[in-house]
Amino acid sequence: MSLLDQPATDIPRRKKLVSKSPYLAALQRRHFLLFDIVPNLMALLVVPYHIFVAPVRVSDVVVFFLLWAVTGLGVTVGYHRLFTHRAFAAPASVRALLAFCGALAGQGPVISWAAIHRRHHELSDEPGDPHSPNLHGQTGIGRLKGLLHAHYTWMIEHDYPNVAHYTPDLLKDRAIAGPSRHYYAIALGGLFVPGLLCGLLAWQWQAAVSGILWGGFLRMAVLGHTIWAINSLLHRFGECPFATGDHSHNAGFVSLLTFGEAWHNNHHAFPTSAKFGLRRGWSDPGWWTVCLLTRLGLASDVRQPPDSVIDRRLCEGRGP
Ligand SMILES: [Zn+2]
Ligand SMILES: [Zn+2]
Structure with a gap:
């Protein structure tokens, strides 16, 4: 029997993998404005603020590095290695904490982030990849457009992956429901609350303003x-x-500054590995954090490829 002969109710409905609508586009543009444009513009005020209003304080630098580390590890250990790739397992309290720390980064709610990233791995550098720099032609202008798209402009408006298809496991995870639902409050709170605390501790409005600039906007932009x-x-x-x-x-030379994410070729070769810096000496702060969690009994089932498999893949040849 052909599909045309079947009653309509028997025809299997093909699952939509992505969707696009004016409503989704409006949400995406609002997110882009709040967390991708405003922090960049506000970060530009840091230098003039310190030239014309108040000097840099120790608390500015402390709050910047503290939140940079907390949010960076929230994204790489939580959003990326744990939630997207299931590279290790963690109890509900750790999952909730990592989803919270990741939300502070302003990179989107955890389920959306994971769905977009799983689609990136599924279609890496092929049509449908949400942020490939290699799909705009090989001319000079095309290559520049590709880089700009992959770095920034793809986020203005994009196909939204069907989370029921890409992240059914995360939709069922009650530990991350709170951080996911309250994502905007967490990300916006992360911009202002640490700076306000600096201001209260010093009892000076200048400390609050510079704390917000450093710990909020500059940190999120960087x-x-x-x-x-x-x-x-x-x-x-x-x-x-x-x-x-x-x-x-x-780009191993920036592995420390990227929490290990700069081992991106390694990661595409072994996406479910919790360890991105696969060799001794290949620094990977995200992996060190997973090891610490394991020692504390807060992570288990940590996945990494055996050395023999890494050696074989290295012998098989290099990428383009
Ligand atoms: Zn990639
Ligand atoms: Zn990945």
Whole structure:
């Protein structure tokens, strides 16, 4: 019997993998404005503020590095290795905490982030990849447009992956329901609350303003560009020790600044590995955090490829 002969109710409905609508586009544009444009513009005020209003304080630097580390690890250990790739398991309290820390980064709610990233791995550098820099042609202008798209402009408005298809496991995880539902409050709170605390501790409005600039806007802008550079620059430039069938690259010299995410070719070769810096000496702060959680009994079932498999894949050849 052909499909045409079947009663309408018997015809299997093909699942939509992505959707697009004016409502979704409005949400995406609002998110882009709040967490991708405003922090960049506000970060530009840091230098004039300190020249014309008040000097840099120790509390500014402390709150910047503290929140940069907390949010960076929230994204790489929580959003990326745990929730997207299931590279280890963790109890509900740790899952909730990592989802909260990731939400502070302003990179989107955990379920959306994971769905978009799983689609990126599924279609890496092929049509449908949400943020490939390699799909705009090989002319100079096309290559520049690709980099700009992958780094920044894809977020203005994009296909939204069907979360029922891409992240059914996360939709069932009650531990992350709170951080996911209250994402906007968490991300906006992360911009202002630490700075306000600095102001209260010093009892000076200047301390509050500079704390908000450093711990909120500058921190969010710096981490944002770091993550976006993985999508853009590391799908174009760097080392390719593994043949992955896409254009993912490593840039080990910035592995510390990216919490280990700069081992992006390694990651595309072994996406479910909790360890991105696969060799001794390949620094990977995200992996160190997973090891610490394991020692504390807060992580288990940690996945990483055996050395023999890594060696074999290295011998099989390099990427483009
Ligand atoms: Zn990638
Ligand atoms: Zn990934």
